[in-house]
Amino acid sequence: MGSNEEPTYLYQSVTDSHSPPVVTSAEGMYFTLENGLKILDATCGAAVSAIGHGNEQVKEAVIRQVNTVAYCHPGFFSNSPALELADLLIDSTNGRLSRACILGSGSEAVEAAMKLAYQYFAEQTQGTTQRVNFIARRGSWHGCTIAALSVGDIKSRRTLFEPLLLKNVSKVSPCxxxxxxxxxxxxxxxxxxxxxxxxxxxxxxxxxxxxxxxLEPMVGTALGCVTAAPGYLRAVREVCDRHGALLIFDEIMCGLGRTGAQHAWQHDDVAPDIQTVGKVLGGGYGPVSAVLVNERVINALKRGSGSFAHGQTYQAQPLGCVAALATQRYIRENNLVENARRMGAYLGEQLKVHLGDHPLVGDVRGRGLFWGVELVRDKVSKVPLDPELGLAKRIRARGLEKGYEVCIFSATGAADGWKGDQFLIAPAFTVQKDDVDEIVRRVVRVMESVWKDVHAALAG
Known part of the structure; x- marks a missing residue:
């Protein structure tokens, strides 16, 4: 590409000045950038890389699969990694869910979950049903495709597309x-x-x-690691059961060990009818997600058409499945969910100790290795900062500068969908106490630097 040419890869921003830095390699908990900086990955991307980068066990499994079969059409054939992965996922629910549909991304999984919920009722009434409405929550995030965007509520991501969104979705308050x-x-x-x-x-x-x-049993990006209050999941389960509606838990971001339990709903022992998982599933080694389904829904399909009316080219793709299978086996073999619970408690403690009194910090909250920090103008009133300050973006950008070198997941909209700044810390499940200390040190350094930048503006 010549010096006067624009890049052909379409980023969220199409201007050269906003193009993200190029990663040249990754190992363990660190990225090496094209400019030579070595960045501590404190967020696993978007809570994805749960076993770190460059894991030999996973790489070898993927290579073996490439040498065996890289692709077969899911409508014509099955493959061993998909079958084994489904068994592993269902086993992890201790029998509360009974089937798994393996897909490619979190947004796809949410779309499929919504279609499956509708088909469940349609199967019982010879193909038509008046159960077409979905209830979601404000302050949620479920993905970028049209149906997923419809049930989500990050204003900056959905407002432009409002004319395209589903009209059969309504929202209630988050917990x-x-x-x-x-x-x-x-x-x-x-x-x-x-x-x-x-x-x-x-x-x-x-x-x-x-x-x-x-709903998300633990909200990630949209609100910044908000855990459901005790009793809440059981309460909504009761309402859905009373009216014969299904309960869908979106655990794309918070599931599969991220909260210190295999599934976030297991903290409250309230299982859904349909569950989505992703991110940690493949650990970044393959694009893969899944929809887990209970026997109630499966039985309705068995009595009706006998199949889920859904199919995608890369459904149950062998490479994604084997990457997920190897990732999940590595997590099990090394007891990493328990490590996420223990190190997560320490991470939360250290974040509260070192950031709880910071002038910009309103709340430090989380569970397991999934922690959020909400930033406010005033701690008592909880008034958010002026969006023009771009505080969350400043924090992320400063972290990628020399002398700071830490990847922080920034987000906005925690207060009302538009206003509010927050950032997430979600390191790999392999993290140890020294790693936690280093993450907190670097995050504190970033916060102190950004505070110096904005202090004068806030005082004025």
């Missing part, structure tokens, strides 16, 4: 105690209020028209 619990309200009262709100939405739509309620 976000730090921002939305009222003064003097107990956790039990707060959960009861959210349960009543969901019930009211069922009644507004007509309970017989609702196919499913979809």
């Amino acid at each position: 976000h105690p730090w921002r939305e619990m009222r003064d003097g309200e107990s956790v039990e009262e707060y959960v009861a209020r959210l349960k009543d709100e969901l019930e009211a939405e069922f009644q507004r739509l007509g309970p017989e028209t609702v196919a499913a309620f979809i």
